Amino acid sequence: MSLKAFHVFFILVSIGLGAGLSYWAFSTGASTGLGWGSGLVSFLLAVYFVSFLRKARSIIT
16 A cells, blocks of 8 residues: 555545544534534545645656
């Protein structure tokens, strides 16, 4: 597995875990701050993921 593939996999897993934590926090009423924070982190990771793919496409073959 290349470093690029591992990075993509790790980012996708992190987005999924953050989104799952956000869903859990809102559905159980555990903490709205935790839900919003993990949702925000998931969104920012998704933005980073798109920018990484764009940059990696032009640099890494």
